[in-house]
Amino acid sequence: xxxxxxxxxxxxxxxxxxxxxxxxxxxxxxxxxxxxxxxxxxxxxxxxxxxxxxxxxxxxxxxxxxxxxxxxxxxxxxxxxxxxxxxxxxxxxxxxxx
Amino acid sequence: xxxxxxxxxxxxxxxxxxxxxxxxxxxxxxxxxxxxxxxxxxxxxxxxxxxxxxxxxxxxxxxxxxxxxxxxxxxxxxxxxxxxxxxxxxxxxxxxxxxxxxxxxxxxxxxxxxxxxxxxxxxxxxxxxxxxxxxxxxxxxxxxxxxxxxxxxxxxxxxxxxxxxxxxxxxxxxxxxxxxxxxxxxxxxxxxxxxxxxxxxxxxxxxxxxxxxxxxxxxxxxxxxxxxxxxxxxxxxxxxxxxxxxxxxxxxxxxxxxxxxxxxxxxxxxxxxxxxxxxxxxxxxxxxxxxxxxxxxxxxxxxxxxxxxxxxxxxxxxxxxxxxx
Numbered sequence: 369x370x371x372x373x374x375x376x377x378x379x380x381x382x383x384x385x386x387x388x389x390x391x392x393x394x395x396x397x398x399x400x401x402x403x404x405x406x407x408x409x410x411x412x413x414x415x416x417x418x419x420x421x422x423x424x425x426x427x428x429x430x431x432x433x434x435x436x437x438x439x440x441x442x443x444x445x446x447x448x449x450x451x452x453x454x455x456x457x458x459x460x461x462x463x464x465x466x
Numbered sequence: 467x468x469x470x471x472x473x474x475x476x477x478x479x480x481x482x483x484x485x486x487x488x489x490x491x492x493x494x495x496x497x498x499x500x501x502x503x504x505x506x507x508x509x510x511x512x513x514x515x516x517x518x519x520x521x522x523x524x525x526x527x528x529x530x531x532x533x534x535x536x537x538x539x540x541x542x543x544x545x546x547x548x549x550x551x552x553x554x555x556x557x558x559x560x561x562x563x564x565x566x567x568x569x570x571x572x573x574x575x576x577x578x579x580x581x582x583x584x585x586x587x588x589x590x591x592x593x594x595x596x597x598x599x600x601x602x603x604x605x606x607x608x609x610x611x612x613x614x615x616x617x618x619x620x621x622x623x624x625x626x627x628x629x630x631x632x633x634x635x636x637x638x639x640x641x642x643x644x645x646x647x648x649x650x651x652x653x654x655x656x657x658x659x660x661x662x663x664x665x666x667x668x669x670x671x672x673x674x675x676x677x678x679x680x681x682x683x684x685x686x687x688x689x690x691x692x693x694x695x696x697x698x699x700x701x702x703x704x705x706x707x708x709x710x711x712x713x714x715x716x717x718x719x720x721x722x723x724x725x726x727x728x729x730x731x732x733x734x735x736x737x738x739x740x741x742x743x744x745x746x747x748x749x750x751x752x753x754x755x756x757x758x759x760x761x762x763x764x765x766x767x768x769x770x771x772x773x774x775x776x777x778x779x780x781x782x783x784x785x786x787x788x789x790x791x
Binding site: 433436437440444448457458459460461462463464465466 | 471472475478479480517531557562
């Protein structure tokens, strides 16, 4: 059930109570009750958000590791190629008298 | 990057190297052909200075030299290169502490041979007695000399299968006449790509200068020896013509025994007989040897003054050992 128009609770435009019936005379206790419910909801939402945030961070970390692995592989391949193709030639000169 | 060690030669004349006008004319002409972009081929009988002239020419080019000697067993890979041994590589990757990645590979190791090295780095190739290699082994030279490109085996596994020949690459060939033992006929196509200079025996002045320089004998003594050798050569009775090497052998022996060719006596005559009779005969038939010995005896008699019969007694019949002592 959605209760609207509670002017006494600032910043809260609608409250999800989950109750089937709401007392007709809204008292302070009702406001407290509604606020408690709202707090629960926000906490629950926050937990979900935190969970999602952790998942995103883990994913970013995994991507970073994968990128570094790719970079290392590429560097190693490049070094390997240089090792294979570029030979440093040293000349050993022998005098030949004729 | 891997290290490659290549051995090259730096020809340099000996202090007793003689460059007479005859030799200078030859080498200057050959150098002109080389500078015009043509390989030079010195062809001639043994003892005409082909190899020495080739090395002298190579030294004038002032580039490192690669020397190859023609051989019956040569194949193309002996010139170009081949697979000698293996190269093994193992990579243990512990970039991630929880992941162990290993990579192993083993490849055959290609080693360039002298011709490839010369073409790649622009060295001077001296291919001595190239006609002793079978003609098909020298096929690789056709494209090198004409198109300036060298085709390498595909399995080489390094860079391009074609190697562009370095502009400083030059080739100098030497060969004996085709009738010599162990000599193959040269390919027409190969001979057509090079300037062939036929060398004969040196002129008298050059032979004297070389004999004198190599033995340190006096000029007059060297002249006598050269006249004996040339006399035998020009007699037309030899199976095999004696060369400048015979003059050097006689002169050096005389120097070591401290005897004078003009007054050498019987010992000098025997030295000439030994060296010239063996040099001028391949088969060693008795009849021919006697004929040569008779000619040598007359030539020696003509050069010795006074004649052998009136020589100083101590020199006549003196043993080699005694004379040396």
